[in-house]
Amino acid sequence: MMRALILAASAALSATCTSAFAARVLDEAPITIDGQPRRYYHLHDTEAAGKATPILLISGSGCKDFGSRVPFFFERYPAPVDVYFLEKTGINKGDNSETCSTAYKSGDYLERRVSDNLAFIDSLPALKAMTARSLAVLGFSEGGTVAPLVALRSPKIGWLATGGSGGLPQSESFLIFADHGIEPYAKPFSRAYLLQTYAEIKADPESVDKEFFGHSYRYWSSHLFYDPLVTYRQLDIPIIAAMGEKDESEAIESGRALRDEFTKHPHKDFTFIEYPNASHALQAPDKPHLQDYVASLADWFKRQRPAPR
Helix, strand or coil, X not given: CCEEEEECCCHHHHHHCCHHHXXXXXXXXXXXXXXXXXXXXXXXXXXXXXXXXXXXXXXXCXXXXXXXXXXXXXXXXXXXXXXXXXXCCCCCCCCECCCCCHHHHHCCCHHHHHHHHHHHHHHCHHHHCCCCCCEEEEXXXXXXXXXXHHHHHCCCEEEEEEECCCCCCXXXXXXXXXXXXCCCCCCXXXXXXXXXXXXXXXXXXXXXXXXXCCEEHHHHXXXXXXXXXXXXXXXXXXXEEEEECCCCCCCHHHHXXXXXXXXXXXXXXXXXXXXXXXXXXXXXXXXXXXXXXXXXXXXXXXXXXXXXC
C-alpha cells in the first residue's frame, strides 16, 4: 500500500500558494527496477493534478537516504508541484551514509544510475503515460551528470535543470583544485598523486574493492573521465544550470566551460547562473540560494517551452 505523509505548509509556501494546492503530500511506494525491489517518492499538491510541470528529481552521490528530504527542495516552489524521485538501489530508510551496503556499492556507477532512471520512466504508469517533452529532469551534484544523459535518451524529457554540475570531466576539476592549492586535492593529495590514481583506476576499472575518495574504482572509472559536453552538444531542449562560485566539489571552471560552450551556439536555449561566493549546495555566506533556484524553475518552465520532438 502506498502511504502518504502530509507535510505542514510553511509560511513561505502559504504566502505564495493558493488554497487549491495548499496541502503538499509525499507518497512513498515500492517499485521493481531491473528485477530489484526499490522504492520511489512522489511529491505533489492535492487538488492540483495536471496543473504542474512534472519533474524527475535525481540526487547526488552517496548512500544517504534521500527520499524523505525531497520536500525540502520545494518548500518555496510557487506553483503546483509534481515531483518523482527513485531511491538508489541498496539504500534503506534512515541510512546516514556512514556505511554503504554491498548492494549499493555494486550498483554505484554512472551508467547504472542512468539506466535505472530511464527504466523508472518506462515502468511507473504515471511517467510512462506522459507524452514527448512533457517531463522535466532536475539533477543536483552527481545527479547533474546523470540528468543530461537521461534527457538525451528519453524522448519524454522536455527540460533539463542542474545544480552543482558543469561541463568538464571530473578528473579535470580535481586537477584544477590541486593547481589552486585547495584541500584535499593539493594537500594531502597533489596533482602527481591524482594523475597516478587516475592511471590505477584506468588499469582496474571494474574493481569494487579498491577505493578512492570513498567510492570504488568502478564508480570512478565511470565518472572521472566522462566528458559532459559530448552529451550537452546533442541536446535540443531548454537547459538551465546553476553553480556556486566557491563550489568545493566541482570547480567553477567546469560550469564556465559549459557556459562558454553554449555561447558558441546562441540558437540553443541555455541559461547559466553563477551565485557569487556560494558553495556546492548554492549556499552563500549571506544567503541560501538552493530553494530559490528550485522555486525559479516554475516560471522558467512556463517561459521556456520545448519544441515538439
